[in-house]
Amino acid sequence: MATEKPYVIGLDLGGTNSVFGIVDAEGKILELGKIKTGAYETFNEWLDASLECLKPMIEKVGGINNIKAMGAGAPNGNFYNGTIEFAPNLKWGKGLVPFAKAFSEKLGIPCYLTNDANAAALGEMKYGTARAMKDFIVITLGTGVGSGIVINGKMVYGCDGFAGELGHVIAVRGKNGRQCGCGATGCLETYCSATGVARTAREILKKSDEPSLLRKLKPEEITSLDVSIAAGKGDKIAKEIFQFTGTLLGEMLADFTKFSSPEAYIFFGGLTKAGDLLMNPIKEAYDKNCMPIFKGKAKILVSELPDADAAVLGASALAW
Amino acid sequence: MATEKPYVIGLDLGGTNSVFGIVDAEGKILELGKIKTGAYETFNEWLDASLECLKPMIEKVGGINNIKAMGAGAPNGNFYNGTIEFAPNLKWGKGLVPFAKAFSEKLGIPCYLTNDANAAALGEMKYGTARAMKDFIVITLGTGVGSGIVINGKMVYGCDGFAGELGHVIAVRGKNGRQCGCGATGCLETYCSATGVARTAREILKKSDEPSLLRKLKPEEITSLDVSIAAGKGDKIAKEIFQFTGTLLGEMLADFTKFSSPEAYIFFGGLTKAGDLLMNPIKEAYDKNCMPIFKGKAKILVSELPDADAAVLGASALAW
Numbered sequence: 001m002a003t004e005k006p007y008v009i010g011l012d013l014g015g016t017n018s019v020f021g022i023v024d025a026e027g028k029i030l031e032l033g034k035i036k037t038g039a040y041e042t043f044n045e046w047l048d049a050s051l052e053c054l055k056p057m058i059e060k061v062g063g064i065n066n067i068k069a070m071g072a073g074a075p076n077g078n079f080y081n082g083t084i085e086f087a088p089n090l091k092w093g094k095g096l097v098p099f100a101k102a103f104s105e106k107l108g109i110p111c112y113l114t115n116d117a118n119a120a121a122l123g124e125m126k127y128g129t130a131r132a133m134k135d136f137i138v139i140t141l142g143t144g145v146g147s148g149i150v151i152n153g154k155m156v157y158g159c160d161g162f163a164g165e166l167g168h169v170i171a172v173r174g175k176n177g178r179q180c181g182c183g184a185t186g187c188l189e190t191y192c193s194a195t196g197v198a199r200t201a202r203e204i205l206k207k208s209d210e211p212s213l214l215r216k217l218k219p220e221e222i223t224s225l226d227v228s229i230a231a232g233k234g235d236k237i238a239k240e241i242f243q244f245t246g247t248l249l250g251e252m253l254a255d256f257t258k259f260s261s262p263e264a265y266i267f268f269g270g271l272t273k274a275g276d277l278l279m280n281p282i283k284e285a286y287d288k289n290c291m292p293i294f295k296g297k298a299k300i301l302v303s304e305l306p307d308a309d310a311a312v313l314g315a316s317a318l319a320w
Numbered sequence: 321m322a323t324e325k326p327y328v329i330g331l332d333l334g335g336t337n338s339v340f341g342i343v344d345a346e347g348k349i350l351e352l353g354k355i356k357t358g359a360y361e362t363f364n365e366w367l368d369a370s371l372e373c374l375k376p377m378i379e380k381v382g383g384i385n386n387i388k389a390m391g392a393g394a395p396n397g398n399f400y401n402g403t404i405e406f407a408p409n410l411k412w413g414k415g416l417v418p419f420a421k422a423f424s425e426k427l428g429i430p431c432y433l434t435n436d437a438n439a440a441a442l443g444e445m446k447y448g449t450a451r452a453m454k455d456f457i458v459i460t461l462g463t464g465v466g467s468g469i470v471i472n473g474k475m476v477y478g479c480d481g482f483a484g485e486l487g488h489v490i491a492v493r494g495k496n497g498r499q500c501g502c503g504a505t506g507c508l509e510t511y512c513s514a515t516g517v518a519r520t521a522r523e524i525l526k527k528s529d530e531p532s533l534l535r536k537l538k539p540e541e542i543t544s545l546d547v548s549i550a551a552g553k554g555d556k557i558a559k560e561i562f563q564f565t566g567t568l569l570g571e572m573l574a575d576f577t578k579f580s581s582p583e584a585y586i587f588f589g590g591l592t593k594a595g596d597l598l599m600n601p602i603k604e605a606y607d608k609n610c611m612p613i614f615k616g617k618a619k620i621l622v623s624e625l626p627d628a629d630a631a632v633l634g635a636s637a638l639a640w
Contacts, residue, residue, distance in 0.1 A: 085613055159455045289490070294482065
């Protein structure tokens with residue numbers, strides 16, 4: 001008699017890291033492994049490294065026969081057909097990558113794929129802040145800006161599986177908008193991702209002579225974490241950078257509310273470490289740009305799940 | 321033995337006209353009546369005039385005992401609680417109007433309310449272009465700009481009943497944006513409604529000396545229909561007005577696709593009479609502003625239902 005296989009694999013595939021977890025039915029992560037996404041030139045090289053990383057993890061839980069399926073969250077991951085399509089933040093993601101098919105064949109178990117931000121939203125819905133919510137939007141502020149939209153308790157995939165690309169909504173129209181990896185200019189992600197914040201830092205430092213802790217660093221090496229740390233120490237320029245970033249995010253959130261009027265926005269990812277320095281300007285700009293009927297309604301929250309875990313858990317939720 | 325009541329009332333409440341229909345189960349409109357929305361200072365005056373208009377219609381179909389319920393589409397109509405809330409385009413809609421309750425009490429039958437654009441979307445889904453679609457957005461181009469969003473075959477109401485206010489998404493950011501009735505500046509509706517097109521006409525005529533058929537009219541009396549007629553005759557300025565309007569709409573549609581990736585956009589309302597003069601620039605700007613994964617996918621269509629009927633039928637669909 002066959003018994004139910006007790007584990008699944010969850011993969012959080014980000015622009016920087018690929019994090020694998022083996023997860024049980026209660027959401028406990030038994031094994032965790034990681035490789036650098038950007039260290040591989042082709043999908044096949046990355047796939048080989050992934051399988052190498054997974055091999056000892058799978059052995060530790062008693063072999064592949066104990067694993068039911070794999071769920072993955074990846075940039076431009078398509079839930080409907082299991083391919084990664086034209087992902088601008090992945091070196092090897094420019095074309096059409098047969099992601100789910102490749103893992104299914106190599107591991108011999110079913111593999112399901114979705115957008116990385118959708119996976120984060122699934123994680124919030126199953127284990128996190130959104131457990132009791134039917135209408136919410138998760139916005140991931142990492143290397144890029146992603147989003148997972150839940151309406152009436154269901155993930156929004158759209159007609160083609162690619163709904164929820166809010167990082168590419170145009171935040172700054174016209175010729176002054178920053179060039180984005182997607183080909184457009186002015187995308188939200190070019191301003192409000194970790195890399196966008198670093199870019200803002202370089203621009204603001206160049207424009208003024210105001211003293212700043214950030215001037216001790218080489219401009220091209222400044223990260224959003226450096227800006228967080230400087231702002232935490234009261235650095236005026238660093239605070240101005242978060243004010244600018246949060247205001248832009250809040251303005252866009254006010255527009256998103258006109259679309260689906262969610263109960264909450266849940267922010268997730270590295271940039272949320274800036275805390276109130278980022279959240280306060282978001283809330284101010286949101287309320288300032290909302291229609292009267294929406295003012296003060298939507299909750300603007302930070303995920304309470306640890307970054308990597310939520311994405312891995314969310315991805316694993318796809319696999320059950 | 322009680323027999324099923326054979327009819328419902330549908331009401332399309334627009335900024336200009338309030339159109340009542342009595343509709344049978346096959347979607348045939350048996351009686352049609354209309355009053356001017358703007359001719360009344362208070363909700364109670366408008367309500368009295370509405371009941372006056374409905375009375376002979378109801379008698380003609382054999383009295384109120386033949387009518388099961390009433391469905392209404394109105395600006396800022398809230399499906400969840402039956403009130404019209406802070407509707408900027410209604411003289412008597414600034415506060416909280418107990419709409420469904422008032423009709424239920426006066427007529428003695430249940431009354432259901434939704435957004436006027438949601439009603440149009442329900443009409444498209446039941447009788448129109450969207451019959452086979454699960455993901456589409458109806459955009460109404462009338463006195464204002466409204467929208468009804470259907471995802472996974474269900475109307476999107478959001479956490480509070482007010483989702484789908486795409487007419488108030490900010491199309492032009494910053495101080496140059498036009499003042500909107502909602503309090504914000506730069507809303508899509510201030511540019512791409514019938515009144516927005518007339519406003520664009522006045523602005524463009526003032527800025528240039530280019531000859532135009534529109535110069536024969538008093539600037540304050542120009543309507544979007546005048547612009548359509550002039551453009552149809554090849555008038556350069558009139559065509560420029562639609563080029564501007566369509567480009568802005570297409571740009572915003574490209575952003576909406578990043579949200580829910582619908583199978584189609586269906587335009588509805590007076591402005592669609594401009595035909596390809598408006599639709600071609602919409603399609604061009606849409607494709608130009610879409611991410612590669614979305615290019616050329618979504619259908620951009622004009623409703624095939626007659627304006628008033630679709631809204632009345634959609635509203636009536638709520639009542640069954």
